[in-house]
Amino acid sequence: MEKASLLEALKNLVQQEDALSVAREVSELRNQFEDVILEEDRQFQIKQLEAKENGETVEERPFDTVREEFYNLHNEFRDRKKSLQNAKKEAEEANYRRKKVLLERMKDVVEKEENIGAAMTAYKEIHDAWKEVGDIPREKRQDIQSEYSRLLETFFYHIKIYRELREHDLHRNHQLKLDVIQRIQELSKVENLKDVEQAIKSLQNEWDETGPVGNDAWESLKNSYWDAVRAVYTRIQTFYDEKRTELAANLELKKEIAKKAIEIVTDFTSTNTKDWDTATATLLALQEEWKKIGFGPRKENEDVWKEFRAACDEFFAKKKTFFDSIRGKFDEVATKKQQLVDRLDEMKHSTDWKATTDQILSIQKEWKNLGSAGQRFEQKLWKDFRAACDHFFEAKQTHFSSKDKEFEGNLALKMELIERIKTTEIPEDKKEALSLLKTFATEFNEIGHVPMKEKDRVFNAYKEVLDGHYKKLKLEGAEQEKMLFQARLETLKGDPNSDRALAREKHDLNEKINRLKSDILQFENNLGFFAKSKGADLLKKEVESKISAAQRKIEELRAKIKMIQ
Known part of the structure; x- marks a missing residue:
């Protein structure tokens, strides 16, 4: 076929709207056209060689317009085909993505949808959409269609099971x-x-x-x-x-309690601490009565509670003011006790043993009669006071150490008694056992003093064996407390400085009582500051429990003081 014919054939093909459908024919025309061109080029080269051999002039080859037009048309067609191919590829990729989305939806229906009606509706929507999606890339068609078919098979299996x-x-x-x-x-x-x-x-x-x-x-x-x-x-x-009927009745009871509390706050005035304690006990009893009553209607209950709490707060604020005023007395007692300490410091080096001893004992009584100086001062003052007393009495003890020979004999007797106590089998009967132990204590106390350097060792050894026997008696509760303290007193009587030891024991007990009284006062003040709430009620119960425990402890300590006297 001539070039012109091939050109005309190409023109007809490139006019087709679907360039991709004639792409193969255009490619074949191009191959044919290039074959013709190659043959023309070969013939022209032969003519050039023959002309050279004959010495003839080689004619210039005329410009080939057909060739130019053919290639221009072909290039335009190639560009249009490439554009269409790209568009087709993009469309197929978009279709592929749509089908992937439909696959995921179908997978969710198969794996998650439990409502059969909803599942069937979703399936129909997915299936209709699937059919409307166009071509996808050839290399992906089999896999995606296989997955869709597998999901449909599973879906209809589930429908059957459902x-x-x-x-x-x-x-x-x-x-x-x-x-x-x-x-x-x-x-x-x-x-x-x-x-x-x-x-x-x-x-x-x-x-x-x-x-x-x-x-x-x-x-x-x-x-x-x-x-x-x-x-x-x-x-x-x-x-x-x-x-609701019960709540209304509770409200009336609480109103009555609030009224009583307001009357106490309004009418009460006193400068006597016992009167304040009595009024406090009355108000605390009202608080206890309040706690035993159930709730009232919410709003009315809150209103009457505010009235009751305000009355309690006002009372305890007045009480605090009153007790703050009497704390000035503690300062006065502290000043007087410091003066006693200063007097002791001046006489603690005295060697007039009898007169100075009498003076110190007199000062000790004066100290006791002064009462407590309060938590802020009492401990330090007592420490200084006792140190001055100890200094004098230890010096006095040293002075009388010339009796060492007699003391050595006493040492042997006490060590023999300690050994005898240690090896003695205590009777199982508690009464007999206590009587025997008391006999040992009396015998130990009747033996005279031992050398100063040995007194602590001997006394500690004696106390250890005696305490060991008391522990074996397995006393319980109040009986245990009383008997162990009695044993302690009997033991202290065996101390070389028994008078001073017993006086110190008594003073320590009084100090504990004073501290407990101060604690109770503080606890009672604190009770007036608790708001009405579940957490506050728990704290109030804890404080009230501490007050009761402190009062019981005071009674126990007073009983011990009577045992010393």
Whole structure:
């Protein structure tokens, strides 16, 4: 075919709208056209060689317009084809992505959708959309179509299983709802209405969450359910009606208590601490009575509580002011006790043993009669006071150490007695055992002093063996406390400085009593500052418990002081 014919054929093909459909024919025309061109080029080269051999002039080759037009047309066609190919590829990729999305939707339907109606609706939408999607890349068609087919197969398998299970579920749901109705009816046997109220809500939720039943059974089940529910709520309503009556009665009781508290605060005035203690006890008793009364209606309960709390707060504020004023007396006592310490410091180096001893004993009595200087001063003053006394009496003890020979004999006697106490079998009868131990204590005390350097060792050894026997008696409670303290007193009487040791023991007990009294005063002040709340009530109970414990301890300490006297 001539070039011109090939050009005309190309013109006809490139005019086709779908360039991709004629691409192969255009490619074949191009190959034919290039074959013709190659042949023309070969013939022209032969002519050039022959002309050279003959010495002839080689003619210039004329410009080939057909060739130029053919290649221009072909290049335009190639560009248009490439553009169409790119567009087709993009469309196929977009279609591929759409089908991937449809696959994911179908996968969710297969794996997650439990409602058969919703599942079928979703399937139809997905299937219609799938059919509308155009071509996708050839290399991906088989995989994506296989996955879609697999999902459809699984889906229809599930549909088949669902239909088989649905009848079973309807029957099972029927039994579950019957069980809920029975448990609602059994709530009539539960006494605690709070438990009933919680249970009925839970059972109603359980009823709602239980799946459907067959249409033929639904009406009967529903009527039985609501009959049972209404019976429970009627009982609950009756309970709350009675509760409102109770709340109103509680409110009246609380108003009466608040009125009494206000009268105490309004009418009470005194400069006597006992009067304040009595008024405090009365107010605390009202608080205890208040706590025993149940709640009243919320708003009215809050109003009357504010009145009661305001009265208590006002009382304890006045009480605090009063007791703050008497704390000035502690400063006065502290000044006087410091003067006694200064006097002791001046005489603690004296060697006039008899006169100085009498003076110090007199100062000790004066110290006792002054009472407490309060927590801020008492401990330091007592430490300084005792140090001055100890300094004098230890010097006095040293002075009389010339009796060492007699003391050595006493040492041997006491060590022999300690060994005898240690090896003695204590009777099982507590009364006999206590009598024997007291005999040992008396015998030990009747033996005279031992050398100063040995007194602590001997006394500690004696105390250790005696304490060991007392522990074996396994005394309990108040009996144990009393007997162990009595044993301690008997032991202290054996101390070389028994008078001073017993006086110190008594002073320590009085100091403990004073500290406990101060603690009780502080606790009582604190009670007036607690707000009405669950947390505050717990704190108040804790403080009240501490007050009771401190009062019991004071009585125990006073009993011990009587034992010393």
